[in-house]
Amino acid sequence: MNAEIIAVGSELLTPQRMDTNSLFITDQLNVLGIEVTMKTIVGDDRSQLTSVIAAAVKRSDVVVLTGGLGPTEDDVTRDAVGAAMGLGQTYSNEVEAQILARFQRAGRKMAENNKRQAMVLDTAEVLPNERGTAPALWIDYDGRSVMLLPGPPNEMKPLFVGQCIPKLKAKMPPLVIRTRFYRVAGMGESDVDQLIAPVYTKYANPVTTILAAPSDIQLHLRARCAEAEEAERLLAEVGGPIEELLGDRIYSRNGDPLEAAVGNLMRARQVTLAVAESCTGGMLAERITGIAGSSDYFVGGFLTYTNAMKSLLLGVDAELIEKHTAVSEQVAVAMAQGAREKTGANFALSVTGYAGPGGGTEENPVGTVFIGIAHAAGAQAKRFKFFGDRMRMRQMATQTALDLLRRHLG
């Protein structure tokens, strides 16, 4: 089965706004085995929308419309569907009562133009909207399924998941879906792909998807089969060798980002962490504390952006900085040791480097970052070279620091 998605709204044709509803809808449809073959974004223009809908219901098994169900003259989706599919509209007292009740619960008066939302297309099934005044409509049309959904994501999502997906599922051959998920640190997308492509490209089922962020690769395997056993067997057949190839570079099997995975390890081992950040300027701590409950293991740390602060706050010997520069293995080690000693945490991470665009030396150009770790058994630092803009290099540095800690906790 093929689907197409039509997003309605002139605001979606400005440089500032995108149709993001379709990503959610696509994901839900793909899980059922329905592929999206086209997406269209149309303004609040009745005749243009009518011609788009007329073409869609000729070529696609499933047509999902979002937006344009509001109470104003600008909201033309229902009229356009009627015109394109030759359906009349009837006023529904039942829907009016639902809209009215909604207004009464909110202690507000229903505006006259909200009555437009009580018009129902002939043959359409009304899907009640718990979060807004515009009900969704479902139409079975010549063997195809057409659905009209409100545009606000908080209304669209529960309607689509709760009411449309079950109806679509009933039309599909019964299938079970099983998934595996891996997140990988310390490798680029092309390196991961080169390593595992010989495994997964042999299989159309499960479908393997690779998603890349700086130094963070997500792998998603999805098997669709008539029987759960068969789906699990296929996942093991593809996932097993992938796990073997990636080994301990896999840091998460449940979708957790690295800072959550490392946090869980710290909580389990009952250890605490402090940081000393120079070029990342707070991003490492910001990521760690972005996880709710991080106070279980994160105590705090130091932002030592200048050489003077490295000495003053962390006790790094000024002569050591003079001799090796602030971006050096020695200073990274001393920063980590200083942070650990000053806070009494079990572990301390340090980051010092040139995030650019200025700075850097011949020996250590922009992108050079030293990452240090201090723990009960001592302290070490490693040199890394990252590429990209300031933001990307800081992301790579924090990811690498978290992964270094993960390997010490593993």
Added chain:
Amino acid sequence: MNAEIIAVGSELLTPQRMDTNSLFITDQLNVLGIEVTMKTIVGDDRSQLTSVIAAAVKRSDVVVLTGGLGPTEDDVTRDAVGAAMGLGQTYSNEVEAQILARFQRAGRKMAENNKRQAMVLDTAEVLPNERGTAPALWIDYDGRSVMLLPGPPNEMKPLFVGQCIPKLKAKMPPLVIRTRFYRVAGMGESDVDQLIAPVYTKYANPVTTILAAPSDIQLHLRARCAEAEEAERLLAEVGGPIEELLGDRIYSRNGDPLEAAVGNLMRARQVTLAVAESCTGGMLAERITGIAGSSDYFVGGFLTYTNAMKSLLLGVDAELIEKHTAVSEQVAVAMAQGAREKTGANFALSVTGYAGPGGGTEENPVGTVFIGIAHAAGAQAKRFKFFGDRMRMRQMATQTALDLLRRHLG
């Protein structure tokens, strides 16, 4: 003139990827006064793409296609345009020579399938691509302009701006464009809109656009006129009252984010800054140091996530915390004072609060944040109440802290 944008590529129909090229293209077209009335995203499917193009060239003055110009069998844009518009293709030795030269400069061998990219649609003008092997094509067709652009943004953008926009501009009545830009802190979108709507809604020219992020509103005024003087006059007519209404809540007139605007103030006044962060966990410093050159004024600071660290690193009296709790005006003041004293910076900002989802008290529920500032003349703190998820509340808190500092520097 109306335009429509067609993005080609099956990867753009997955839940993970979006067509973002169209935002850039829309912005460029809008500046010329060309409105985008439809966007379509199609997979690498020759027949479906052909029918989309055939419909587009019937209804739109400008049709912009992106993607599907690569060297593989999957790349079907050129063939589909030919089929939809009845144009043949001819092999161009000149284009082949350009592609070949590109490979030679990179020290790589040209693959046989790259020769497909030397096929040129009849009547099309070849627009050379400095950054990739696929040249763009421009077709004048029945009074309409159709352009085929490569999908990678770093190739598409210079081709579109450097070659397509000048050709489109030549077709438009001569107009000058003048803009004004404001960024506003400390107000929500609806408050800003309610305040200034009586001014800007009276004018269709200039066009006023409002963009909202947590506690950060961007206003964009764009006037299009035959004469520069007239455009400036209109901008003053709308911009003047808007500036008066918003007053010192406007922090930037050039698009700089708040951390850059505040940084420029600090650099100009030759003052330095330190921070003491609890609930924002590094985000405040991360924002400040995200600006290149921030070492001119930012010295560093303290991440004091636990009560113990507030005492140990900042010297906040443990009894003060015991008495007032860590989320209090008194502790925020003491944190800012401690950070200023320990670092010797001219200014220090502190943030302590409940970012949720856990924590909070009856008096100070989740979302309560105290922001403190210490300077030569003393120290103060203020209580704020933010709403939303953990990330949003942290963004609001950092924005508010930066704005507090701005007002002290202003």
